[in-house]
Amino acid sequence: MSFGRMHRKEDARFIRGRGNYVDDVRLPGMLHGAILRSPHAHARILSIDTSAAEAHPKVRAVITGQTLAGLNLAWMPTLSNDVQAVLATDKVRFQGQEVAFVVAEDAYSARDALELIEVDYEPLDAVVDARRALDEDSPVIRDDLEGRTSNRIFDWEAGDRERTDAIFAGAEVTINQDMIYPRVHPAPLETCGAVADFDKVTGKLTVWCPTQAPHAHRTLYALVAGLPEHKIRVISPDIGGGFGGKVGIYPGYVCAIVGSIVTGRPVKWMEDRSENLMATAFARDYHMSGEVAATRDGVIQAIRVKVLADHGAFNGTAQPTKFPAGFFHVFTGSYDLQAAHCEVTGVYTNKAPGGVAYACSFRVTEAVYLVERLIDVLAAELGLDPAELRLRNLLKPDQFPYTSPTGWEYDSGDYIKTMRMAMDIAGYDKLRAEQADKRARGELMGIGISFFTEAVGAGPRKHMDILGLGMADGAELRVHPTGKAVLRVSCQSQGQGHETTFAQIVGHELGIPADDVEVVHGDTDQTPFGLGTYGSRSTPVSGAATAIVARKVRERARLVAAAMLECSPDDLDWQIDESAEGRAGSWAVRGDPASRKSMQEIALAAHSALELPDGVEGHLDAVTVYNPPNLTYPFGAYICVVDVDPGTGQVKVRRFVAVDDCGVRINPMIVEGQIHGGLADGVGMALMQVMAFDEEGNHLGASFMDYLLPTSMECPSWELGETVTPSPHHPLGAKGVGESATVGSPPAVVNAVVDALAPYGIRHADMPLTPANVWRVIQGDPFRTDLAIP
Amino acid sequence: MQVTITVNGLPYTREVEPRLLLVHFLRDELNLTGTHWGCDTSNCGVCTVQLDGVPVKSCTVLAVMADGHEVTTVEGLERDGELDAVQKGFMECHGLQCGFCTPGMLLTARWLLDREPHPDEGTIREAISGQLCRCTGYENIVKSIQRAAEL
Ligand code: FES
Numbered sequence: 001m002s003f004g005r006m007h008r009k010e011d012a013r014f015i016r017g018r019g020n021y022v023d024d025v026r027l028p029g030m031l032h033g034a035i036l037r038s039p040h041a042h043a044r045i046l047s048i049d050t051s052a053a054e055a056h057p058k059v060r061a062v063i064t065g066q067t068l069a070g071l072n073l074a075w076m077p078t079l080s081n082d083v084q085a086v087l088a089t090d091k092v093r094f095q096g097q098e099v100a101f102v103v104a105e106d107a108y109s110a111r112d113a114l115e116l117i118e119v120d121y122e123p124l125d126a127v128v129d130a131r132r133a134l135d136e137d138s139p140v141i142r143d144d145l146e147g148r149t150s151n152r153i154f155d156w157e158a159g160d161r162e163r164t165d166a167i168f169a170g171a172e173v174t175i176n177q178d179m180i181y182p183r184v185h186p187a188p189l190e191t192c193g194a195v196a197d198f199d200k201v202t203g204k205l206t207v208w209c210p211t212q213a214p215h216a217h218r219t220l221y222a223l224v225a226g227l228p229e230h231k232i233r234v235i236s237p238d239i240g241g242g243f244g245g246k247v248g249i250y251p252g253y254v255c256a257i258v259g260s261i262v263t264g265r266p267v268k269w270m271e272d273r274s275e276n277l278m279a280t281a282f283a284r285d286y287h288m289s290g291e292v293a294a295t296r297d298g299v300i301q302a303i304r305v306k307v308l309a310d311h312g313a314f315n316g317t318a319q320p321t322k323f324p325a326g327f328f329h330v331f332t333g334s335y336d337l338q339a340a341h342c343e344v345t346g347v348y349t350n351k352a353p354g355g356v357a358y359a360c361s362f363r364v365t366e367a368v369y370l371v372e373r374l375i376d377v378l379a380a381e382l383g384l385d386p387a388e389l390r391l392r393n394l395l396k397p398d399q400f401p402y403t404s405p406t407g408w409e410y411d412s413g414d415y416i417k418t419m420r421m422a423m424d425i426a427g428y429d430k431l432r433a434e435q436a437d438k439r440a441r442g443e444l445m446g447i448g449i450s451f452f453t454e455a456v457g458a459g460p461r462k463h464m465d466i467l468g469l470g471m472a473d474g475a476e477l478r479v480h481p482t483g484k485a486v487l488r489v490s491c492q493s494q495g496q497g498h499e500t501t502f503a504q505i506v507g508h509e510l511g512i513p514a515d516d517v518e519v520v521h522g523d524t525d526q527t528p529f530g531l532g533t534y535g536s537r538s539t540p541v542s543g544a545a546t547a548i549v550a551r552k553v554r555e556r557a558r559l560v561a562a563a564m565l566e567c568s569p570d571d572l573d574w575q576i577d578e579s580a581e582g583r584a585g586s587w588a589v590r591g592d593p594a595s596r597k598s599m600q601e602i603a604l605a606a607h608s609a610l611e612l613p614d615g616v617e618g619h620l621d622a623v624t625v626y627n628p629p630n631l632t633y634p635f636g637a638y639i640c641v642v643d644v645d646p647g648t649g650q651v652k653v654r655r656f657v658a659v660d661d662c663g664v665r666i667n668p669m670i671v672e673g674q675i676h677g678g679l680a681d682g683v684g685m686a687l688m689q690v691m692a693f694d695e696e697g698n699h700l701g702a703s704f705m706d707y708l709l710p711t712s713m714e715c716p717s718w719e720l721g722e723t724v725t726p727s728p729h730h731p732l733g734a735k736g737v738g739e740s741a742t743v744g745s746p747p748a749v750v751n752a753v754v755d756a757l758a759p760y761g762i763r764h765a766d767m768p769l770t771p772a773n774v775w776r777v778i779q780g781d782p783f784r785t786d787l788a789i790p
Numbered sequence: 791m792q793v794t795i796t797v798n799g800l801p802y803t804r805e806v807e808p809r810l811l812l813v814h815f816l817r818d819e820l821n822l823t824g825t826h827w828g829c830d831t832s833n834c835g836v837c838t839v840q841l842d843g844v845p846v847k848s849c850t851v852l853a854v855m856a857d858g859h860e861v862t863t864v865e866g867l868e869r870d871g872e873l874d875a876v877q878k879g880f881m882e883c884h885g886l887q888c889g890f891c892t893p894g895m896l897l898t899a900r901w902l903l904d905r906e907p908h909p910d911e912g913t914i915r916e917a918i919s920g921q922l923c924r925c926t927g928y929e930n931i932v933k934s935i936q937r938a939a940e941l
């Protein structure tokens with residue numbers, strides 16, 4: 001089996017309950033840590049009394065910010081070159097911030113001891129509403145940073161302001177719309193945690209932790225803790241979902257490490273769900289103001305955007321250094337525009353740090369939501385069907401590679417074909433006819449469209465980095481004498497099925513069964529350096545590295561085959577035979593295909609006494625580093641159909657059609673599964689998920705009772721379609737897909753609900769469209785979804 | 791307190807704190823780590839096991855409440871080296887990605903098929919509606935259970 005629907009190798013352990021997640025790691029003598037967190041969003045710490053906790057018979061250590069300050073570890077760098085408190089020393093800056101760490105013999109005792117710690121706080125006014133963060137009288141949150149007198153983090157812009165303004169000045173039609181992409185949380189079902197084991201004798205630190213980027217963690221630990229990097233081993237075991245929330249380093253990880261160093265025993269720390277929701281990386285929190293300039297007959301000319309970005313108390317977004325707003329400036333979307341401009345201002349607030357997390361492709365999610373909502377507002381203004389308006393403006397196949405007005409180079413696309421396929425599957429015209437009938441009867445039915453272009457596979461290392469570490473990824477392939485192979489890659493699966501997909505790539509390139517390929521990942525002592533799995537980059541980057549390293553092996557095999565067949569390597573052709581047993585590759589003498597050597601025969605010979613020509617090393621193993629020449633640009637057309645109950649505001653997603661083009665699909669089963677998951681995310685964000693705060697900065701979504709996630713009842717049966725436009729620069733033509741559906745689906749759902757509410761003259765409503773919110777919108781009295789402030 | 795709980799057919803007697811949750815008893819006392827833990831509010835369902843044949847959220851059951859009762863966990867589904875039909879169904883229909891919700895889903899699926907060998911889609915969706923999955927969008931979980939019904 002080469003490319004195709006191969007069952008996943010990893011399932012064998014998961015269906016038996018034999019996965020190995022971080023909380024399953026048990027070491028002899030292991031202690032357990034728990035974190036005391038701030039009840040206040042903003043307060044000065046006057047004193048911390050840990051004596052009662054220390055006296056608890058099962059407690060082995062209590063660590064505070066002061067302890068850490070003595071080790072120069074009270075603050076750690078964030079992924080955006082800011083600093084974040086590991087344990088607070090001066091002030092707490094968000095509710096749930098880490099204040100003290102208790103290490104005890106068991107997890108229950110550690111929690112008991114938290115209750116014994118006395119902290120005296122002086123509460124301060126909290127900055128909760130990002131729109132107030134820059135007010136003159138707003139308290140300065142980051143007074144720890146020298147010379148800081150306001151909560152402004154950065155101002156950034158992209159595009160051509162003058163050209164954009166000129167087009168707006170002369171435009172026949174302009175529209176504008178303010179919208180909030182509220183703060184949400186990826187909420188993987190496995191929370192974060194770590195097991196740290198510092199061996200005093202060897203000086204080796206081993207950290208088990210569900211990280212999407214184990215190599216970046218190792219380097220950061222080396223820089224933060226001053227430990228030599230070769231003495232640090234980060235093991236990322238099975239991960240119970242990541243979605244971007246497991247990229248960064250959390251204070252708990254550092255606490256577990258310090259706990260192990262202090263006690264000389266392994267320390268496990270696992271956060272609970274409310275800690276996860278309150279303190280680990282949030283996503284979005286973009287307050288956007290968008291404008292479109294167009295002609296009266298529906299030709300879109302320019303887009304102009306202002307964004308206020310709420311980054312929380314520490315700027316911890318994981319994004320390339322050059323791009324403080326991530327890839328947000330891809331907001332011109334899938335359309336042929338003349339000009340565009342955006343301004344983004346980032347501010348501190350008294351909320352948890354985080355940023356791009358949640359399958360968002362470095363803020364492409366916000367960009368796509370913005371443009372797809374604006375297109376619908378424009379369609380309403382012009383009285384045009386939103387499908388028709390999109391068809392008039394989508395980029396045409398002959399425009400690729402296409403350089404966008406903000407400087408992105410889209411690799412390939414056939415947008416109209418994809419859009420038409422979605423409309424066909426949905427039966428678009430029939431749906432519109434049904435809607436007209438229903439409207440006549442006073443029933444609310446909505447049809448929402450979204451067409452998205454993703455920008456994934458970061459990235460060319462000269463443009464894309466995390467804290468100066470370039471986004472290139474390594475791969476190493478060993479072929480054993482019997483022709484079985486071991487692939488080692490730097491990326492790490494959180495459920496994406498890399499052990500299967502990457503084995504399929506090797507099998508495809510070497511002409512051996514994918515079952516003969518073992519994939520090793522998630523252990524920095526065993527895998528080559530690379531930046532990991534996020535931003536849909538595994539297949540675009542590590543997948544490319546895998547194909548290339550396999551091709552290197554194939555070329556090495558050619559030299560050995562030539563020695564075996566006593567001919568010149570130039571006289572050999574690579575031959576693939578497909579049969580029921582699978583795919584078999586061999587090097588065959590040109591013009592004499594019967595004279596050939598299979599990969600298995602070559603592997604054995606490569607390790608044998610066979611005499612090899614000068615300069616041929618023997619063995620077949622190879623390594624590579626892949627530095628992508630460009631991002632890849634998957635795209636798709638989504639259509640959502642909803643019914644809204646005017647009496648209750650309840651939205652029912654009746655149908656959801658998703659046509660994705662992610663280039664060549666290596667394992668279509670896995671690709672479809674990822675799309676399903678992302679679509680559910682989109683329904684969740686559009687209809688129910690939000691992390692709101694009250695005016696004191698209390699978190700109103702800190703449990704699964706309050707932060708609602710979609711269940712099997714809210715999700716329809718997804719209707720998928722596919723088109724395949726290969727990426728011209730990826731060695732397999734693949735583009736990556738993990739985040740496409742999360743990026744593309746929220747605007748389709750919101751557009752559908754707003755379309756359903758059109759009879760009330762409504763053009764926009766902010767997510768999440770909960771029954772209460774929809775009902776209020778119908779009454780002409782919408783409320784703020786992100787803040788519970790009157 | 792002393793409890794004796796039969797887990798996957800074998801009785802285990804342990805001295806436990808009265809507040810110990812069944813999920814922690816299974817994971818920490820018996821090292822049956824296939825049962826997961828994912829929330830503080832009994833919402834996620836990754837801790838689902840069968841108690842006397844009925845699915846329960848083991849984070850919401852004290853170990854002492856299970857004293858004298860029978861518990862089945864994911865580790866108990868495979869019999870004599872033969873996978874249960876629900877395990878096969880999930881594997882064939884890609885009913886799992888990260889695998890974290892999977893053990894709980896399998897135990898609910900088993901219970902459902904025991905009561906109703908050929909459930910329709912709506913019945914399946916309702917049966918698993920107390921359990922979250924963040925990866926699959928539920929589609930392939932439903933298909934996996936339908937497939938298991940055929941096996
Ligand atoms: S752990 Fe979430 S319901 Fe039991």
Ligand code: FES
Binds near residue numbers: 189
């Ligand atoms: S497979 Fe990941 S939560 Fe269900």
